[in-house]
Amino acid sequence: MRLIATILAATLTIGVTTTAQAFCGFYVAKADTSLFNRASQVVLVRDGKRTVLTMANDFEGDVKDFAVVVPVPTFIERGQINVGDKAVMDHLDAYTSPRLVEYFDPDPCLASRRREMSQDMAGLPSSKSALESEARSQGVTIEASYTVGEYDILILSAAESNGLIAWLNNNGYRVPRGAESVVSSYLKQDMRFFVAKVNVEEQKKSGYTYLRPLQVAYESNKFMLPIRLGTLNAKQQQDLYVYALTRTGRVETTNYRTVKLPSNMDVPAFVKSDFADFYRAMFSRQTDVENNRGVFLEYAWDMSWCDPCAADPLSPRELRSLGVFWLADRSSSQKPIPSGAQNVFVTRLHVRYDREHFPEDLMFQETGDRQNFQGRYVIRHPWKGEASCDVSAYHEELRKRQEREAQQLATLTGWDIGDIRARMDLPREPQVQDKPAPWWARLWD
Amino acid sequence: MDIGTRLRDPRYYQIAVLGTLVAYGALALDFGIRIENALTIVVSALLVQFAGTKAAGLPRFDPLSPLITSLSLTLLLRTDLVAVAALAAVIAISSKFLVRVRGKHVFNPANVAIVTLMVSTDHAWISSGQWGSAAIGAFLLACLGFIVLTRAKRAETTIGFLGFYALLLFGRALWLGDPLTIPMHQLQNGALLVFAFFMISDPKTTPDAAVGRVIYSMVVASLAFAIQFVLYQPHGPILALVATAPLVPVIDYLFHGSAYRWIRRPIHTTQGLKGVYR
Numbered sequence: 001m002r003l004i005a006t007i008l009a010a011t012l013t014i015g016v017t018t019t020a021q022a023f024c025g026f027y028v029a030k031a032d033t034s035l036f037n038r039a040s041q042v043v044l045v046r047d048g049k050r051t052v053l054t055m056a057n058d059f060e061g062d063v064k065d066f067a068v069v070v071p072v073p074t075f076i077e078r079g080q081i082n083v084g085d086k087a088v089m090d091h092l093d094a095y096t097s098p099r100l101v102e103y104f105d106p107d108p109c110l111a112s113r114r115r116e117m118s119q120d121m122a123g124l125p126s127s128k129s130a131l132e133s134e135a136r137s138q139g140v141t142i143e144a145s146y147t148v149g150e151y152d153i154l155i156l157s158a159a160e161s162n163g164l165i166a167w168l169n170n171n172g173y174r175v176p177r178g179a180e181s182v183v184s185s186y187l188k189q190d191m192r193f194f195v196a197k198v199n200v201e202e203q204k205k206s207g208y209t210y211l212r213p214l215q216v217a218y219e220s221n222k223f224m225l226p227i228r229l230g231t232l233n234a235k236q237q238q239d240l241y242v243y244a245l246t247r248t249g250r251v252e253t254t255n256y257r258t259v260k261l262p263s264n265m266d267v268p269a270f271v272k273s274d275f276a277d278f279y280r281a282m283f284s285r286q287t288d289v290e291n292n293r294g295v296f297l298e299y300a301w302d303m304s305w306c307d308p309c310a311a312d313p314l315s316p317r318e319l320r321s322l323g324v325f326w327l328a329d330r331s332s333s334q335k336p337i338p339s340g341a342q343n344v345f346v347t348r349l350h351v352r353y354d355r356e357h358f359p360e361d362l363m364f365q366e367t368g369d370r371q372n373f374q375g376r377y378v379i380r381h382p383w384k385g386e387a388s389c390d391v392s393a394y395h396e397e398l399r400k401r402q403e404r405e406a407q408q409l410a411t412l413t414g415w416d417i418g419d420i421r422a423r424m425d426l427p428r429e430p431q432v433q434d435k436p437a438p439w440w441a442r443l444w445d
Numbered sequence: 446m447d448i449g450t451r452l453r454d455p456r457y458y459q460i461a462v463l464g465t466l467v468a469y470g471a472l473a474l475d476f477g478i479r480i481e482n483a484l485t486i487v488v489s490a491l492l493v494q495f496a497g498t499k500a501a502g503l504p505r506f507d508p509l510s511p512l513i514t515s516l517s518l519t520l521l522l523r524t525d526l527v528a529v530a531a532l533a534a535v536i537a538i539s540s541k542f543l544v545r546v547r548g549k550h551v552f553n554p555a556n557v558a559i560v561t562l563m564v565s566t567d568h569a570w571i572s573s574g575q576w577g578s579a580a581i582g583a584f585l586l587a588c589l590g591f592i593v594l595t596r597a598k599r600a601e602t603t604i605g606f607l608g609f610y611a612l613l614l615f616g617r618a619l620w621l622g623d624p625l626t627i628p629m630h631q632l633q634n635g636a637l638l639v640f641a642f643f644m645i646s647d648p649k650t651t652p653d654a655a656v657g658r659v660i661y662s663m664v665v666a667s668l669a670f671a672i673q674f675v676l677y678q679p680h681g682p683i684l685a686l687v688a689t690a691p692l693v694p695v696i697d698y699l700f701h702g703s704a705y706r707w708i709r710r711p712i713h714t715t716q717g718l719k720g721v722y723r
Contacts, residue, residue: 184621188620221676224677248567254680258574290577359629367570368567
């Protein structure tokens with residue numbers, strides 16, 4: 001049975017949402033709470049040497065006990081740190097999420113009658129100074145200390161990591177074991193640190209019930225993300241989503257293998273209600289296939305459009321808020337920004353990492369590749385209408401197709417093929433159809 | 446020339462190993478090697494070699510060296526434009542005929558083409574992480590086998606480069622207090638091995654004397670390390686090789702050795718005296 005190409009109208013996309021719980025720095029906490037990095041989301045805007053990093057923060061717990069230590073590749077000063085908009089990150093997550101597409105088989109009796117069921121749905125939104133003197137005595141210079149939004153920011157320049165670690169300890173923060181040697185290594189590589197604490201007063205005034213993302217803009221040759229500190233908090237593997245926004249093309253890692261997530265596969269209809277499970281299982285399976293050392297490409301697209309769209313592309317205003325500095329500033333530009341030509345290419349990378357398999361920080365490069373790629377999975381619904389002709393050939397073809405879908409799903413996710421067949425109402429064992437029906441079988445029907 | 450003499454030409458082995466790597470990369474590792482780019486590179490390289498042979502008045506058209514250059518380009522260069530692939534082959538092969546000092550060409554053909562295009566356009570890049578670490582063991586074995594089989598006599602550059610580069614990586618890790626898994630991981634890089642075994646090892650563009658080759662490999666390793674870990678730019682080795690290639694005539698002037706010929710021929714043949722173009 002062939003699908004008619006114009007059935008595209010009947011699409012339904014469901015975004016996979018990600019939950020972010022951490023920065024790529026490391027948490028320090030005062031209370032005896034367990035802080036684990038499980039998943040983080042980072043937006044990396046990069047052109048030339050200029051970088052704007054936005055880190056989502058879904059810290060759960062008492063905010064007054066919360067602080068995060070973030071390594072940055074250069075010295076930074078006051079104006080380089082900002083507080084971002086979480087809704088924009090959620091939008092970017094939704095826009096780039098792997099998507100499920102549905103097609104409906106046409107009436108096999110009326111091949112010419114194209115039944116177009118239009119149920120376009122937008123992608124589901126993403127669910128988801130006393131100090132200073134004390135510091136100086138410990139060999140830590142607090143270069144600057146000020147409040148940005150709901151955060152108190154301390155920019156530290158420590159002559160030695162011992163100073164920074166001791167300062168954190170003396171201020172009642174619990175520093176993860178092993179942090180000292182990593183901090184020392186980073187300092188020798190000319191990295192610097194800032195500490196963000198939540199200013200409870202300011203947070204109350206702002207009215208936000210969650211912590212907004214922190215942003216930092218800097219200029220450096222280093223196109224990288226420091227992940228080594230993040231592994232210190234983690235008991236197990238953790239997930240990181242990197243959304244790279246660039247002018248030229250796709251971003252990939254230079255020191256780890258970047259792999260395209262399997263895509264454009266037909267999957268059984270029940271995946272629709274279980275899409276998040278499907279995606280998680282598939283991702284786990286694929287990380288195993290890559291020996292836990294792969295960085296996965298989930299989306300690479302010109303920001304001006306999408307097909308099918310899990311969410312609308314981001315507006316120029318949203319992109320600027322993420323730090324896409326090369327987009328013309330409306331206030332300074334007389335010309336309106338033409339819609340459709342944003343000159344922004346988005347790459348969504350998903351990496352599951354731990355210290356053993358990702359010993360080194362992630363190093364990136366921008367490539368000239370502007371080929372579009374998306375994680376896209378297809379459900380083809382069988383024709384359920386009343387048959388006005390003999391549809392046995394259609395049903396036979398359908399059964400073969402569903403068996404193929406079951407096997408493909410088992411390969412992709414590692415799920416048990418028997419369970420899959422049961423959920424699809426297929427026979428437990430595939431019916432052996434080695435020999436096609438003889439040519440004369442339906443000759444005199 | 447009889448077949449036995451021809452098969453002693455190490456380039457046949459080189460073509461076999463590089464061809465296997467290209468096939469493995471394209472089929473098993475999903476390298477993003479585009480077939481149209483690969484074909485364009487091979488055809489353009491052979492055409493330019495043919496034209497260069499005629500223009501330089503060489504007695505014999507030699508397809509082996511342009512094939513090796515084509516395979517190296519296919520393995521390392523990524524581009525979204527067929528025109529860039531063609532240009533790479535043209536730059537690579539024509540550089541052999543145009544940029545020569547004392548009868549030797551200066552730049553490794555694939556190397557100079559890749560760097561020229563990477564620097565001058567957004568449409569050329571190297572995917573150095575694409576090999577992954579699973580393939581590295583087999584890969585290293587294939588490369589070492591190649592050295593043993595063919596020209597152990599000229600392996601100083603490969604061994605010198607890898608040894609010195611590894612020394613610098615481990616030294617850096619010790620200085621930083623990093624776990625040694627980090628330099629180990631940095632060495633397990635497919636592009637680094639391709640570079641060490643098939644690019645810097647090129648006997649036509651490395652110094653003639655053994656001591657010169659060792660010194661040269663250390664210079665390349667030092668510069669590669671500086672590009673990668675002081676300037677924090679990717680692709681240090683490939684950039685370093687282009688930058689240091691002009692030193693080879695100087696090293697040759699200081700340390701005398703015999704120029705490399707792919708096949709040892711009796712000295713009285715006319716080809717032997719003319720210098721072989723690769």
